[in-house]
Amino acid sequence: MLRDQGRAPLFEALLTYAEKVKAPLHVPGHKLGRAAPEAWRDTLGPGALALDLTEAPGLDDLHAPDGVIAEAQALAADAFDAERSFFLVGGTTAGLQALILAACAPGDCLAVPRHAHRSILGAMILAGVKPSWVRMLFHEELDIATHLDPTSLESALPSAAAALLVHPTYYGVTGQLAADLQQIRRWGIPALVDEAHGTHFGFHPAMPPTALSLGADGVVQSTHKTGGSLTQSSMCHLGHGHALQEQRVREMLRLVQSTSPSYLLMASLDLARRDLALHGHTMWERALDLARVARQRLAALRGIRIHHADDPTKMLIDVTARGLTGFQAAEWLWSRGVAMESAGLGYVLAVLTPGDSLVTIDHLVEAVAALPDGPGAPPRPSEPPWPEVVLTPREAYLGPKTSLPLAAAVGRVAAELVAPYPPGIPVVAPGEKLTADVVAYLRQAAAAGYHLQGPADPQLHSIQVVRE
Ligand SMILES: Cc1ncc(COP(=O)(O)O)c(C=O)c1O
Incomplete structure (x- = not known):
């Protein structure tokens, strides 16, 4: 780092x-x-509200920066x-929209894995x-994606104007980004990376390499997720x-972002960057130590697997040997004041950051130890059927x-997305055929009590389709 990272020009x-x-x-x-x-x-205090400002003298302009915002971004x-x-003041969602709009013209193809976050589908709708779609390979026991299928990636690339990869997943799984990027580079197209969950990677050697260090062209990070900034603030x-x-x-970026960007959000990015640059190693060393302790203590509990x-700061706690679903476990843990990041069929997910402490770990371990035994967890669901694309997401979503x-x-x-969450992998996206297999799968997911992301009717008694 060459510049004086001790400064926070926008905050100052x-x-x-x-x-x-x-x-x-x-x-x-x-x-x-x-x-x-x-x-x-009374809640925020006068100090915070006094900084909720707009483009006043000396405060620069996010959409044409040449002063303190330009310096903070540099x-x-x-x-x-x-x-x-x-x-970014519209989260990683805004950055992904901007990158996809920048890399692709309407009608172009984007190579994109099926487990991509729904903000990417939204960006494809906006961009036309x-x-x-690129197939993924799944964890041998859980319903989470681990790697891209290289053969599927290879067949998606020749027609693509750009490729978008997810690194890491919500569960802290990185796949084989270096190899995927190399494969994309051979086709001479831009490689975009959704690194929403990887802001902290560059600040500790025990973390996976960053997408930028592996040669990605455009990367978006949710600084607010693990970087310490305020919710909705991200970086591209x-x-x-x-x-x-x-x-x-x-x-x-000018197109998709507000003309009144929040200075509180932007200043929080400036300060989060300063902390990461100056103290990131120490901060994440502490989070890694806590994760080591938590892992050891949790793994020693009866019927619990990590x-x-x-x-390593993402902890997938498998509760199936306790006869519980992750949903039941999460509900029970919350009744003890322990709030998990998410729950799946067989697991709960804990996210540790420098904001945690041994006290947090004690609460987690004690509550998990006291989990009651359940009647037996249901079997892992099969993979959703592979989609049959008929129209573009834009045609189907925005049309009658x-x-x-x-x-x-x-x-x-289909004229809407349906993605059982977690893991949030679409069973159907706008523009895809609702085959008998797809409808049967959706029925099963709705009956199993999954939260369904996307549909207007969250119970899925009805579904929106393209008018004929
Ligand atoms: C993998 C992934 N990508 C993108 C996003 C969107 O990020 P944001 O909420 O910062 O807009 C999320 C949000 O949860 C995500 O998990």
Whole structure:
């Protein structure tokens, strides 16, 4: 890192402004918190509200930065070893939209794994892009994806204008990113990476390598997930020598982001970057130590198994030998005040960060130890049927649609996404045929009590299809 990472230019400028301004005759209308709801002032404190500002003198403009935001982004690029970094106030969702809009023209194909997050499907709808779905290989015991199938990737690439990879998954599994990127590079197309769960990777050698270090062209990270910034703040990075048009990326960011970006979110990115750059190693060493302790103590409990993740701070706690589903276990743990990141059929997921402590681990271990025995967990579900794509997601999602009872929808084209969560892998995406197999699978998932992401009717008694 070459620049002075001890600085936080945007945060410092906000403090200076709040101190100097005598008459803030501009929005936000709460005027540095003075007219903010009292309960909010009491909770957040006057300090936080005084920094909830907008493009006032000396505070630069996210959409045309040449002052403190430009400096803060340059410091971020230096810390994350990117050619360029952009602050995002619409989460990683906005960054993925901008990268896909920048890399693909309407009608182009994007090579994308089926376990991609639903924000990527949203980006494809906005961009009018056709998915070239890539198959994944699954964990031998759990319903989570581990690697891309290289043969499937190879057949998706020739028609693709760009490829998008997920690194790591929600469960901290990285797959074989280096090999996947090499394969994509041979086709000379941009490689985009959804690294929503990997902000911290570059700051400790025990973590997997970052997508940027492996040569990705465009990467988006949810700094708010593990980097310490406020929820909804993320970063988009362009790799050194990237194959994207930077000007186009900037244009697309202007298109998808608010014209009133939150300075609290942006300043939180500036400060999170400073902490990671200065203290990231120590912070994540502590999180790794806690994860080691938690793993050992949990693995010693009767009927509990901990599955390996490439990111050791993600802990997949398998409860099937206790005769419980992960959903039951999570509910029971929450009744003891222990809140898990998510639950699947056979597991609960714990995410550890530098914000945890031995006290958190004690609560987790004690509650897991006391889990009651259940009647037996249901068998792992089979993989969803492979999709039959008829229309682009955009045509199906934005075109005329109608709602039909699920049973009557066989043979029609879906106009909405249905992804049982977790793991959130689509059973059907807009534009795909609702075959008898797909409908049977959806019925099973709804009956098993999965939370279904995407459909207008969350119980799935009905489903939206393309009007004929
Ligand atoms: C893998 C993955 N990608 C993208 C996103 C979207 O990120 P954000 O919530 O920052 O918009 C998420 C959010 O959970 C995610 O898990």
